[in-house]
Amino acid sequence: MTKTTAIHWNTLSAESDAGWTTVPGMEGIAEERILSLDPETEEYTKLTRFLPGCDSTALGPKIHPYPEEIFVVSGRIYDATFDRWLEPGDYISRGPFEVHGPFRTETGAVVLEVSFPQRVDEVSPDV
Numbered sequence: 001m002t003k004t005t006a007i008h009w010n011t012l013s014a015e016s017d018a019g020w021t022t023v024p025g026m027e028g029i030a031e032e033r034i035l036s037l038d039p040e041t042e043e044y045t046k047l048t049r050f051l052p053g054c055d056s057t058a059l060g061p062k063i064h065p066y067p068e069e070i071f072v073v074s075g076r077i078y079d080a081t082f083d084r085w086l087e088p089g090d091y092i093s094r095g096p097f098e099v100h101g102p103f104r105t106e107t108g109a110v111v112l113e114v115s116f117p118q119r120v121d122e123v124s125p126d127v
Contacts, residue, residue: 003038003045011035011047012074012110020049029054041118050077052108062101068115069093075109086111096121 010016011033020031029051036045054077061081072090079086081099086092086109094100096119 003036003043006036008033008035023048025059026054026056029056041116043114043116043118045112045114047073048111048113050075050103050105050109050111052106054108055104056102057104059102061099063097063099064117065096065120066115066117067093067095067119068113070114071112073110073112075105075107077103077105077109077111079103 008016008019011019019033021033022028023030023032031049031051033047033049034044035047038044057080070092072086072088074088077086078084079100080102092100
């Protein structure tokens with residue numbers, strides 16, 4: 001099977017707000033919009049919208065056993081692991097078990113994420 005195909009016209013416009021859903025565990029601070037999904041491999045492309053005032057410090061850093069790529073579309077978001085503000089145009093290709101976050105933003109940010117959950121690295125590096 002392949003990833004779903006669809007057309008999403010201007011996902012950042014106010015008219016497209018109905019397509020966003022809460023990121024599980026990040027109620028009130030982040031929303032997501034799935035753009036494409038492969039039900040067999042679970043690979044997906046999505047937008048994550050970090051709402052103004054978002055601060056995920058209480059959730060701690062993120063780590064997962066699969067690779068992902070992110071591209072900052074708009075706004076500005078701080079990644080505490082890198083001690084760096086990510087801004088539009090920033091791109092990161094993360095390998096399995098690469099620590100990232102927690103995140104915070106005053107103004108909000110939209111990030112494009114392409115993830116590959118089936119490409120799991122079963123051996124966790126010493127962290």
